[in-house]
Amino acid sequence: MTDQAPTTSPEGGTVTFMFDPDEDRLHEECGVFGIFGHKDASALTALGLHALQHRGQEAAGIVAFDGQRFHSERRLGLVGDHFSSQAVIERLQGHASIGHVRYATCGDTHLRNVQPLYADLATGGFSVCHNGHITNALTLRQDLIREGAICQSTSDTEVILHLVAQSRKPRFIERFIDALRMIEGAYSLVALTNKKLIGARDPLGIRPLVLGELDDGTPILASETCALDIIGARFVREVENGEVVVITEDGIESLRPFPKVEPRPCIFEYVYFSRPDSVVNGRSVYEVRKKMGFELGREAPCDADVVIPVPDSGVPAALGYAYETGIPFELGIIRNHYVGRTFIEPTQQIRALGVKLKHNANRAVIEGKRIVLVDDSIVRGTTSVKIVQMMYEAGAREVHMRISSPPIRYPDFYGIDTPEQQSLLAATHSLEEMREYIGVETLAFLTPDGIYRAMGYDKRDPVRPQFTDHCFTGDYPTPLTDREGSRGMARQLSLLAEAG
Numbered sequence: 001m002t003d004q005a006p007t008t009s010p011e012g013g014t015v016t017f018m019f020d021p022d023e024d025r026l027h028e029e030c031g032v033f034g035i036f037g038h039k040d041a042s043a044l045t046a047l048g049l050h051a052l053q054h055r056g057q058e059a060a061g062i063v064a065f066d067g068q069r070f071h072s073e074r075r076l077g078l079v080g081d082h083f084s085s086q087a088v089i090e091r092l093q094g095h096a097s098i099g100h101v102r103y104a105t106c107g108d109t110h111l112r113n114v115q116p117l118y119a120d121l122a123t124g125g126f127s128v129c130h131n132g133h134i135t136n137a138l139t140l141r142q143d144l145i146r147e148g149a150i151c152q153s154t155s156d157t158e159v160i161l162h163l164v165a166q167s168r169k170p171r172f173i174e175r176f177i178d179a180l181r182m183i184e185g186a187y188s189l190v191a192l193t194n195k196k197l198i199g200a201r202d203p204l205g206i207r208p209l210v211l212g213e214l215d216d217g218t219p220i221l222a223s224e225t226c227a228l229d230i231i232g233a234r235f236v237r238e239v240e241n242g243e244v245v246v247i248t249e250d251g252i253e254s255l256r257p258f259p260k261v262e263p264r265p266c267i268f269e270y271v272y273f274s275r276p277d278s279v280v281n282g283r284s285v286y287e288v289r290k291k292m293g294f295e296l297g298r299e300a301p302c303d304a305d306v307v308i309p310v311p312d313s314g315v316p317a318a319l320g321y322a323y324e325t326g327i328p329f330e331l332g333i334i335r336n337h338y339v340g341r342t343f344i345e346p347t348q349q350i351r352a353l354g355v356k357l358k359h360n361a362n363r364a365v366i367e368g369k370r371i372v373l374v375d376d377s378i379v380r381g382t383t384s385v386k387i388v389q390m391m392y393e394a395g396a397r398e399v400h401m402r403i404s405s406p407p408i409r410y411p412d413f414y415g416i417d418t419p420e421q422q423s424l425l426a427a428t429h430s431l432e433e434m435r436e437y438i439g440v441e442t443l444a445f446l447t448p449d450g451i452y453r454a455m456g457y458d459k460r461d462p463v464r465p466q467f468t469d470h471c472f473t474g475d476y477p478t479p480l481t482d483r484e485g486s487r488g489m490a491r492q493l494s495l496l497a498e499a500g
């Protein structure tokens with residue numbers, strides 16, 4: 001979201017500090033990483049972030065602690081562009097470090113919002129990285145500012161710093177937990193203090209977070225296991241929903257500050273966000289995606305000559321679909337790997353351009369064929385429209401489309417931030433209207449029960465769904481205080497306009 005122009009409240013001129021929840025921007029995820037007790041902490045963090053680059057491409061940052069000082073380097077852009085030089089890594093001295101790749105859910109893509117955020121507290125230095133979105137951050141921010149807090153960013157994550165600072169508890173970890181008790185929504189946090197590396201996951205475990213270790217026992221926290229693989233680290237376990245892990249020189253302590261509930265991780269991590277080589281909540285993302293395609297093949301077979309995946313994220317589902325239907329699998333679309341994910345480009349124009357730059361038809365396997373395209377999801381429909389047109393231009397006789405997840409009808413408020421509801425194709429179009437819009441002979445989506453079968457369940461439990469699946473169902477598992485609150489929806493976070 002943007003740091004918008006000033007508004008005044010109807011009561012009489014007071015500037016309010018809220019956001020526009022209906023703003024039409026598409027954001028994605030973030031990736032977090034942390035390591036404690038290693039002489040190459042920052043270099044390993046940079047590598048970990050490189051493996052997590054798919055989770056956020058707007059900005060990256062690392063904070064390291066050398067025993068005396070915290071060293072911070074935060075940049076707009078990709079990890080490789082800023083954190084691959086020896087000079088930068090040498091500046092980030094220390095045995096412990098944390099890092100972040102960002103795609104904003106709250107606060108513009110300005111340097112002041114780039115994580116890790118840092119504050120000097122009464123208890124010492126405190127730096128934090130966050131994947132997710134705090135759904136009452138703006139309400140909390142309003143209260144904090146009224147009580148005298150001076151916000152330095154417009155990011156939802158900053159409220160955590162203020163809440164820790166204002167807690168009256170004597171020990172740091174108690175203050176940190178006090179802060180967690182105040183925030184709602186989704187958070188996988190990695191934080192660093194003078195003495196501790198901390199990992200925390202929200203009570204439902206909406207966003208992923210894993211614990212790993214190097215051969216010498218150095219502990220690591222990361223959003224996904226692919227960030228462990230890149231540095232040769234071993235997966236130890238998930239940080240569990242509602243768990244806080246505290247890593248010090250004395251070892252790892254696990255705290256459970258919340259009443260125990262069953263986890264409800266976000267199902268969309270499996271559909272699209274996580275890397276297929278990651279294991280998320282004990283499941284291989286690749287295997288799950290293949291099963292989604294397999295279930296789709298059962299539910300919606302097709303009379304076609306060839307199955308063609310929409311690369312990249314549609315590939316495993318297309319394999320599963322081809323396996324189940326017996327239709328040959330071919331790479332009919334070749335992807336240029338030097339273009340970022342279209343799903344997370346900031347404007348519709350760039351997204352449209354990105355799709356064209358990104359995919360090309362492989363005429364050799366398309367011409368004269370009846371093809372069935374398999375993709376993992378339709379958001380606005382931009383990708384589908386372009387690809388279908390490309391298939392016809394390359395000589396396809398018939399084009400069918402199958403989507404390995406249910407229609408996305410509801411926006412996300414937990415770190416993905418799909419566009420406003422009216423920009424979601426499935427929110428405004430019936431299946432037949434979507435088919436017509438995309439320009440295919442037939443169109444089918446996986447059913448909600450189908451996706452749960454792919455996850456290893458008989459069906460979705462309607463009373464207590466096993467996953468957070470609000471994008472498909474509108475069933476939001478936490479309060480959406482900022483959105484639904486009685487304080488109105490004012491539009492401003494900061495009066496300060498900054499260049500990039």
Ligand SMILES: O=P(O)(O)OC[C@H]1O[C@H](OP(=O)(O)OP(=O)(O)O)[C@H](O)[C@@H]1O
Pocket residue numbers: 272310311312313314341342343344375376377378379380381382383384
């Ligand atoms: O309907 P749309 O608004 O076009 O968005 C949906 C598309 O975006 C995603 O892919 P993306 O191109 O972002 O990334 P990928 O290369 O990892 O599949 C998703 O896999 C769909 O293909």
Ligand SMILES: NC(=O)CC[C@H](N)C(=O)O
Pocket residue numbers: 028029030031102103104105106107113115130131132133134155156157415416
């Ligand atoms: N996508 C995310 O997880 C973003 C984290 C945080 N809400 C931010 O905007 O910086």
Ligand SMILES: [Mg+2]
Pocket residue numbers: 310311312313314375376383
């Ligand atoms: Mg895709």
